[in-house]
Amino acid sequence: MPEMPEVETVRRTLTPLISDKQIKYMVLWYPKIITGDAADFRQRVIGHRFEKVDRYGKFLELRLNDGLTIVSHLRMEGKYRLTTPEAPKDKHDHLEFIFTDGTALRYNDVRKFGRMQLVLTGTERATTGIGKLGPEPNSTEFTWSYFWQALQKKHKNIKTALLDQTLVCGLGNIYVDEVLWFSQIQPLSPANKIPVAAAKNLYKWINVIIARATQMRGTTVHTYLDASGHVGGYQLMLHVYGRAGEPCDRCSHILQKIKVEGRGTTFCENCQVKY
């Protein structure tokens, strides 16, 4: 499932594949991928050129000329790949931009959870889910004092709080479990009960793990591939996610798996402290 390191890797690999390419036509096999009027989306993007790709949190912003932006969220399994219009359609190909140079960009999504929305560049925060996002890890807005004060307002457990994209954005189920393991904080600890020293540690690991995973081009646990078709590398460095029943890398206690508000959560009950 793409989280911020994976989406950033997609951004980097997608950019050279589509930059300066002009959309000649668009094929939409599964219209529900589009938020809003799908026919209007298609009519408005034809003739435009991709300029670059930006990202905020887990949202991609595909910039077209003349002030248009396609905001794209991959959710669980969305993928882009460059192909040709003649290539046979995969069962899960849902949309295709056909370029004037004879290539085509396809969007493939097994679970059909991903969404695309066409907006005027600069209005993303007012018109899409980007508007609700908190600061990104490693950004100038994500300061220690912001994080500490935000934690004091959260009465729910820290696992749920970190998945809530309004506190800090970009972390999903994998990285939240990893960050909590490094921080030695038990996932059910109430966010506002975490002592200042432990919270400071947590703040550090959020930044470090997201940076490390980005450097490793993300994590491939099920089906994630970047836009050039490559797997990530961070799955080799996972300590808890997907490792329930195995011994903890720090204390050898067998890792536990529980459900926290519907999300599978793996942790070490021995060395992660419940506050």
Place this chain on the structure above:
DNA sequence: ACATCATCCTGTATGC
């Protein structure tokens, strides 16, 4: 204003 919950999907894994 806040928190919680169902919903969207389909492939894979498990149970009987």
Place this chain on the structure above:
DNA sequence: TGCATACAGGATGATG
């Protein structure tokens, strides 16, 4: 073996 059910999960809109 085959069928049914559970599970995976991010964001969103509905409900409390």
